[in-house]
Amino acid sequence: MSVMTVQSLTLKIDGKDVSCQAGQTILEVAREHDIEIPTLCWLDGLTLWGGCRLCVVEVAGSPKLFAACGTACAEGMEVTTNSERLQKYRKTIVEMLFSERNHVCAVCVSNGHCELQSMAQKLGVNHVHLPYRYPKLTVDSSNDRFRLDHNRCILCTRCVRVCGEIEGAHTKDVKGRGINSQIINDLDQPWGESETCTGCAKCVHVCPTGALTERGTAVAEMNKKRQFLPYLTLMRENDK
């Protein structure tokens, strides 16, 4: 009988010696050691997406930046999670998110409960130095209970992943390419006409911004509840 052994690795994150198992990502290991790396598209319990790039880190010996969420740790690696360069890039990423669509915090239903807003505050984004694009985007209120506001979407695809991976409905997906991508329901139908949506509201509650919300909420009233996700993920792990 062969016993599978897991290889242990040692590396340095922000000068701190840490050890982990082979296959673990920089983000996982950093968080295990209370080293904070900002993320937006990442959500514990969902698969890796690597879209927002806020978790970029520096690795000694390489001039390029690595997304901590999708980079496996390697033996002897020296990772820097916070530097002037990284701060500048992260701020620019958030500024780009704000300039890309129409985020109007003051009158948003998610004001005060928004991950994009709190990320901007945390990173010290007090101005957007890029020209706003002001795209003309629609709001889909055809669903009886929920609303999809493309103006507030940052294309993190948490909704797509939770719908496919956890609920198993795969109502949500992405259409288009690049900056013109948009979240869709079924085959780009009004949400209210979707035949696959189970109305579970998971997409609404994992959405980091005011893009997916409950109808009837007034400004600043949309408070997302995410406790369900680690619980459901744990149940699934136990079933395996």
Place this chain on the structure above:
Amino acid sequence: MGKTITIEGVTRIEGHARISIQVDDKGKVQDAQFHVTQFRGFEKFVEGRPYPEMPSVMARICGICPVSHLMASAKACDDLMAVEVPETGVKLRKLMNLAQLVQSHALSFFHLSSPDLIFGMDGDPKLRNIFGLINKRPEFAKDGVLLRKFGQEIIALLGGKKIHPAWVVPGGVSAPLTAEKRETILASIPDALARAQRGLESFHEVAEKFPQEEEVFANFPTMFAGLVTPSGGLEHYDGTMRFVDENAKTVAEFSNPKFYSDFIGEAVENFSYLKFPYFKPKGYPEGIYRVGPLARLVVAERCGTPLADQELASFRAKLGRAPQSSFHYHWARLIEILYGIETIKKLLEDPNILDTRVRSRARPNRLEGVGISEAPRGTLIHHYKIDDNGQMRWANLIIATGHNNLAMNRGVRQVAERFVNGHRLNEGMLNRVEAVIRCFDPCLSCSTHALGQMPMHIELRGPGGELFDELRRS
């Protein structure tokens, strides 16, 4: 060929405006206009947005009277949902609306208008502002500042912040009042009442000194309009919309807001971004009417609170049932401050003001809704149309200052005819032209609120462009 005098940047009002006066070769005033020079676009850019966002979006129209827009907007949304707001929800909304009335009136009277009254219309412009006031009459200025604080603190206690609270929502308010907050507000009432009474006393000391201004500050017969309670009392939140003639005789009334467009038409003039509402049955511009504190005291039979009614009695004994001079807006405003503080106390002493059922919930059940309330400066109307999914298709807003637009323009002309001599310009004369506007406490946007002096430059040029006279204020 005549000349045009321009007052660029009218000061101590809320928003941006310009006044132009045309004089003929002999220096006689031919015409005058009050130009509102800013464009906002709220009616257009809300199209497509979900209606529950409207109260907070519309509140952004103004930083001084956001609560008024919260009220009218939330009422239009209640109408879209076809719900009855719980009794306590209504009372709490009224509470916030009155707090706003007190703070806004205090700002208008003490901060913006009283420098003209204390220092005189010809007073040194360097002193004739809130800072001059603080030096000359520190106690008086302090009363004004603290009365404003009284109102703002109530708004903050109820809504979480002083400006643009999100607490007023379609169907009611988002959180009930706590006993602790009620006590805090109740404790501040005696002090506020005393300050308001002192303000009235100070006003009476100086008001007599302005017979000329009283005579020509938009002093002409017009209709008046405003909300009244079902029994004809003073009202700021709900009730019947009443139009009266220059003798305070009722001309028209409607209690369902949706009928507003049967009575109010909106005319457009190419010299201003502000529309000119008029009383439809009389046509334009004959259908001129006034709104705001003076108009409310004319349309209402009584205030309904002891101190305010006592003051209203002497107001009517002195000026008659329907005073026509807009100079009396100041006195009316002070009476309303008294009424506001007294009514806040009454509302807080109501046994069910702490009830926790303060919000009704519903889907939109109508495709069209109208809300009417009284802003400090007059009647405010929000009218929305939505699609089947609750998204805005169309909006029409008639702002309090709009109703007074015809009267303000005519008032500017009246003052100019009396005081402006086209061959010579002086500060006191131009200040009077501005001061008549301040009587109406116009809220031209409040997003850019000017306090004290803005640079003003007036040139008087002859037909060939030659400079006759020039006046600078910087």
